Amino acid sequence: MEPQRQILLNQTPYTLQDLYNRYAGMLLGYLSEIVKDHQKAEQHLVSIFNAIPQHLHEINNTDTNIWCQLQRLAKKHLSDSFVVGGGSHLGNGINTRQDKNKFLDRMTDEQQLIFSSIYYNHKTTLQLAKELNKPEDLIRTTLKEAFAIIRKGL
Template sequence: MFKAVLNNPSAEPKDIRWFYDQYAPMLLGYINGIVQDHQQSEDHLVAILTSFVKDVVLQEKSKLNIWLELRQYAQSKLTLFTAKDHQLKPNPSVNKGKLDLLDDSQKRIFCAVYYHGKSIPYLAATMGCDESEIRNQLKLSIDKMRRASGN
């Protein structure tokens, strides 16, 4: 068990120790599926559980609702964590012929969507801009590549 959890005495059912006992295995499996590194997954688990207990004021809910709320909270936190860990760069195995027509921002967005499978809301969160701007840049990059190929 983590030191952060051991240092907190168990007083009531909604403290960090209770959350760790109830949800850590499921949450660690969820995080490990996203992060793919066990040590980083454990670090994220501690950070997420600690901040969830501090940030989220829980009302009396069923355990299913708590798990769903915790998973959504973890998903929003992991979006920020993984954005720092994985910079979205063009895939080196891709034919660069048409990508050279795009500016850096368009190239980053295009490659993130089409080669890395990232969503527009994810890109908006990681790049710190509006979803409509991401969509516009993606459309412009597709148009440039189509015009260059004669379509």
């Protein structure tokens, strides 16, 4: 086998530069939609791409979707950027990270429960609607209200 071809075969599927070239624009759009401030979204993008080298082995796993992996890292980064202290639980084993998230104290109990269930415990709106015996549209509306509170605080 040619030496150049062997080198290409031994390289990891994606380098940091490859990921940036392919996904930075989409990730910036994703972040901009969440934080509603382009400058802050750019700052978050830089922080996320600075953390990616620690997660390249996860991203390069052939069984995973790279875009989903990057979104997961972005969600973790954003939730960590809201963190300021310890953690707690809110009924049914749902982790609210109430002591850690400076925005949760600005939300109603229902907003806290829905936001925490979806973003910290990775439940879908449909799962949560069934658990709480509430319409899925109400869950979505309450989640949007929680995000509005977060955006105001940024």
